[in-house]
Amino acid sequence: MNILFLVLFTFVQNYEIVYEGNSATFQSEFIDNQDYLSLKAITEFCDINYVLDKIQGRCILSTTDHKITLIADISLIKCDSLYLNLPFTPYFMDEDIYFPASLITRVLGINLERLIFLKKIEEIPVIDKIDLTTKGDSTFLKFSWQKPVEFDVQFSPKTTIIELDGQYNEKVELKPKGAIKSFNLLPYKTYTRLELGLVDINAYLERADEIVFYNKVTKSVQVIVLDPGHGGIDPGAVGKNGLYEKDVTLDISKILKKFIEDSLKIKVLLTRDKDQYLSLKARTSFANRNAADIFISIHCNAAPRNKMASGFETYFLSEARTNEERAVAAMENASLMFDEETKTSSDINFILYDLAQSVFLEESNNLAEAIQTNAERFLNIPARRVNQAGFYVLRGAFMPSVLVETAFISNLEEEKLLRKKDFREKIANAIFCGLRNFIKDYERRLNH
Secondary structure (H helix, E strand, C coil), X not given: CCCXXXXXXXXXXXXXXXXXXXXXXXXXXXXXXEEEEXXXXXXXXXXXXXXXXXXXXXXXXXXXXXXXEEECCCCEEEECCEEEECCCCCEEECCEEEEEHHHHHHHHHHHCCCCEEEEECCCCCEECEEEEEEECCEEEEEEECCCCCCEEEECCCCEEEEEECCEECCCCCCCCECCEEEEEEEECCCCEEEEEEECCCCEEEECCCEEEEECCCCCCCCEEXXXXXXXXXXXXXXXXCCCEHHHHHHHHHHHHHHHHHHHHCCEEEECCCCCCCXXXXXXXXXXXXXXXXXXXXXXXXXXXCCCCCCCEEEEEECCCCCHHHHHHHXXXXXXXXXXXXCCCCCCCHHHHCCHHHHHHHHHHHHHHHHHHHHHHHHCCCCEEEEEEECCHHHCCCCCCEEEEEEEECCCHHHHHHHHCHHHHHHHHHHHHHHHHHHHHHHHHHHCC
């Protein structure tokens, strides 16, 4: 093993790690302008087997189902049978391996299937007060603070979880009110978690210091959210001649947005309008937060082992039936590796839990069929079919939602087509025509 001269500073940063409801604080080492944490300490806390060859600097981390092999000073690690390049190398120090703090959740947590939450402990904002009020059919969850606190809403019509990046010390017990039938507050060192049981709720609005829960009665489509897949540090699939999926999906989404606004006069929002990274969860949350009536995620397909695979296909969220459907979902869900606090799972049963979601799944199937039918009419590439799979980006979308695979960027001919403006416009037009036909039938059903 090569001798490395590490640049160490006396600056110490504390991190809180939460695993299975338990939390612990760990001190970092500042190495080459990065925070590093002791792997031995973290693996003990998170119930991960840790074996270190101190002579070779080789470390094996394992659980019952998964294994990661890494070597100090080398950025390439092995996760089960796959290899992954890290932006920062692990280091051997004090007879232990130190791992970049920024990679703990998205590398160790995801690949070892451990739901690990890691937060840097800074000056913790204080939440002064939490109030529940009602007005008409709406229920308001109001926050008071001296310094604004960021929060994340994980919404579902039955159980909603809110995590606030601040400390709540008030001892007054909050009693359920309005649509909130149960209220559980869990204080942690660096954040506060609220678990709400809801009734007769299917939508929410998020404001700077409050959340409004209400029952949205849809009679017409008023808001459509388009989601250009990938972006920023996540390029998506890359064609052999260097075309990035993230660039194609953004351009098609912008064209489609103009078609919808000009012809249907419906408000259209993009989850991103530039080369920007968004987590999969953030995309669906954006649609829910803006009370979208329809959600469409736009992608390019890829089949690395079959360069001749081609065509347009549309997916809705349900359990995958074939290996091909599972492979496409796995490819799009790979963006989870960039997410800090998300755990992937092949089990999507949690999204099928009540009648309301089942209705959305049925309408999602209808939307997928409408788009696929028009792709067959207007595009000169194979129209594959409507498929179903467990796409993470569609989970928790409480409106008709689909994922469109516009063409195969891994196919040389289709990569050439995807580079052309007129072909992107044809794709946008095919999606638009399917969407227009769906809206006409959907609104008739809503008003029946």
